[in-house]
Amino acid sequence: MNDKELIDRLNRLQSNPAKAPAYLAHRILANLDERTTVDRMYDWLTAAVWRGLAVAALPAMLGFVLGLSSGELPKVDAQLWQETETLLFTQDLESYTYDEI
Amino acid sequence: MAIQPSDEDLMSSVQNGDQDAFGILVHRHIDSLYNYALRLCHIPANAEDLVQDTWLACWQHAGRFRPQKAKVTTWLHSILYNKFVDTTRKRRPMAVDPLGDVLDDALSETGSEGEPYVSGENEQKLLALISTLPLNQRSALVLTHLQGFSNQEVAKIMGLGLRAVESLLARARRTLKSNYEQDPANS
Numbered sequence: 058m059n060d061k062e063l064i065d066r067l068n069r070l071q072s073n074p075a076k077a078p079a080y081l082a083h084r085i086l087a088n089l090d091e092r093t094t095v096d097r098m099y100d101w102l103t104a105a106v107w108r109g110l111a112v113a114a115l116p117a118m119l120g121f122v123l124g125l126s127s128g129e130l131p132k133v134d135a136q137l138w139q140e141t142e143t144l145l146f147t148q149d150l151e152s153y154t155y156d157e158i
Numbered sequence: 159m160a161i162q163p164s165d166e167d168l169m170s171s172v173q174n175g176d177q178d179a180f181g182i183l184v185h186r187h188i189d190s191l192y193n194y195a196l197r198l199c200h201i202p203a204n205a206e207d208l209v210q211d212t213w214l215a216c217w218q219h220a221g222r223f224r225p226q227k228a229k230v231t232t233w234l235h236s237i238l239y240n241k242f243v244d245t246t247r248k249r250r251p252m253a254v255d256p257l258g259d260v261l262d263d264a265l266s267e268t269g270s271e272g273e274p275y276v277s278g279e280n281e282q283k284l285l286a287l288i289s290t291l292p293l294n295q296r297s298a299l300v301l302t303h304l305q306g307f308s309n310q311e312v313a314k315i316m317g318l319g320l321r322a323v324e325s326l327l328a329r330a331r332r333t334l335k336s337n338y339e340q341d342p343a344n345s
Binding site for chain 1: 180281305339
């Protein structure tokens with residue numbers, strides 16, 4: 058038997074496949090269980106890397122947004138910041154001559 | 159005439175929990191999967207279990223199907239192949255006489271109504287010889303010649319490179335020819 062004969066014979070088998078018993082499809086469909094919400098969430102999370110990363114980064118993002126939205130600095134911090142600015146400005150002035158100013 | 163939904167459309171519905179769409183997919187592809195399963199494991203009862211497990215996995219993990227990566231049939235066959243490999247690994251190693259029991263089983267294969275699957279004597283002999291091939295060679299050969307997949311699709315199903323599949327096919331054909339010619343009835 059040469060290669061061509063073998064391939065011809067193999068391809069003949071393709072046109073004569075075994076058929077599944079009729080009850081098999083019914084058995085499969087009857088035994089189908091409902092996927093739980095957890096299953097669906099797991100599938101969604103594991104489907105792409107970015108989804109997992111996004112979910113992991115969500116708490117940090119939330120904290121950041123809440124921090125930004127809380128608005129102004131506390132009063133004590135604001136006063137300290139102003140004093141520091143004044144001190145820095147004074148030091149700056151000292152480094153110039155009278156003519157430069 | 160109503161237009162039949164594509165496999166990809168049906169899978170999309172299955173991903174949303176549509177059992178009717180799943181039923182259509184099952185009826186559309188069950189024969190093909192059963193044929194593959196039977197050629198892999200020879201025993202009809204085991205093939206049925208394998209096909210059932212495959213469809214259950216398809217239903218439970220439908221969300222993992224990505225239409226841009228593979229066709230539905232390729233994905234289903236890859237599930238079946240992986241399940242068969244897992245089952246074979248878990249079982250104790252069996253000392254199989256390559257032309258003994260397995261050959262007899264394959265030669266006496268019958269359908270659910272007791273009719274032989276393949277009528278010609280030569281075809282039955284060939285199927286019997288295929289059943290004696292090593293697992294990966296058998297799978298590559300069956301997927302290519304009996305299931306009609308391209309080499310690239312076979313590579314996806316078996317998780318191998320294209321060159322590895324071509325090598326497996328060449329070895330499988332060589333072994334088949336050699337075993338066929340060794341049979342005194344064919345000389």
